[in-house]
Amino acid sequence: MSSPNLQLPLLETGIPPALPEGFLYIPDFLSRQCADELLVQLLQETFWSQPSVRVYGQWHPIPRLQAWMGDPDSSYTYSGLVQAPLPWHPAVAQLNAALNDTPLDIGAELPPLRFNSVLLNCYRDGKDTMGWHSDDEAELGPTPVIASISLGEPRRFALRRKGDSRMAHTWELSHGSLLIMYGNSQRDWQHAVPRSARHQQSRINLTFRMIHPPLHGSGQQSG
Ligand SMILES: O=C(O)CCC(=O)C(=O)O
Numbered sequence: 027m028s029s030p031n032l033q034l035p036l037l038e039t040g041i042p043p044a045l046p047e048g049f050l051y052i053p054d055f056l057s058r059q060c061a062d063e064l065l066v067q068l069l070q071e072t073f074w075s076q077p078s079v080r081v082y083g084q085w086h087p088i089p090r091l092q093a094w095m096g097d098p099d100s101s102y103t104y105s106g107l108v109q110a111p112l113p114w115h116p117a118v119a120q121l122n123a124a125l126n127d128t129p130l131d132i133g134a135e136l137p138p139l140r141f142n143s144v145l146l147n148c149y150r151d152g153k154d155t156m157g158w159h160s161d162d163e164a165e166l167g168p169t170p171v172i173a174s175i176s177l178g179e180p181r182r183f184a185l186r187r188k189g190d191s192r193m194a195h196t197w198e199l200s201h202g203s204l205l206i207m208y209g210n211s212q213r214d215w216q217h218a219v220p221r222s223a224r225h226q227q228s229r230i231n232l233t234f235r236m237i238h239p240p241l242h243g244s245g246q247q248s249g
């Protein structure tokens with residue numbers, strides 16, 4: 027997949043802040059055309075579902091749509107349920123291959139981008155959200171590398187330090203952007219996609235992950 031520059035206008039918060047160690051943001055990872063095509067294709071062709079998760083003893087449907095894709099051995103425990111992955115959508119497999127081939131020279135100790143699964147989230151509009159969490163489940167290993175690709179309406183992404191309820195960083199993840207979380211990002215930080223009244227369009231986010239068997243994690247996400 028080629029990735030010439032995206033020429034998107036700078037959005038209100040389009041200039042990302044200086045990010046803490048463990049976060050790398052590349053706004054123009056995909057070309058505009060590639061991002062447009064992927065968005066339409068994945069909105070239509072993904073087997074989206076809206077699972078329920080248990081929060082303080084009560085079951086609630088998650089506030090967005092979701093799908094897991096990956097190699098057959100990459101099942102994942104999510105809020106106590108073992109999730110078997112869907113097979114790779116060809117376009118998502120191609121994106122994974124493109125990530126594998128992406129050279130990242132950021133002067134940090136970043137292992138190669140190798141992933142065996144991807145979690146897709148579809149935010150139908152600004153009412154769909156992702157609550158504060160870290161992707162720190164045991165099967166992701168102690169210092170997971172997660173590659174997050176955003177398509178569609180830019181939504182605000184927020185970071186806060188674990189143990190501190192104040193938001194420390196927030197910026198919009200643009201159409202076709204790539205955010206890499208690595209190192210101690212999941213140990214030290216939580217992230218979220220807050221609800222937003224002014225967003226009306228759909229957004230898809232793909233988080234590529236490497237899931238290491240044995241698969242005995244107890245992943246909990248706060249919706
Ligand atoms: O939608 C996003 O940008 C974040 C998704 C996320 O945090 C996750 O899938 O764990």
Ligand SMILES: [Fe+2]
Binds near residue numbers: 159160161217
């Ligand atoms: Fe996450």
